[in-house]
Amino acid sequence: MASFISIAAAAALMAGSTVLPTPSTPTLVARANSDCSEAAAEVVAKTGGQLLSAQPSGDSCVVTVLVQGNGQRPRKVTMKVPM
16 A cells, blocks of 8 residues: 555656646747848749758858659759849
8 A cells, every 4th residue: 555655646746747848839040141031932933843951151042952853753953042
């Protein structure tokens, strides 16, 4: 009987401790001086591809997209676009 009481006490103690919930939406951080979102949107619109990455590089953005071929394997296209 004593072991049952110890287990119940331990369970009650653990139930009283709180666990912080994780945020339901991710936190996005953008740097205003090197934002490549417009350049990425331009490349996606021009190629009709799927965005893989967009990274600032000096005063330009290096944007990589995956473009579907006509019955062929998709190809990776990388373009350097001014910001």
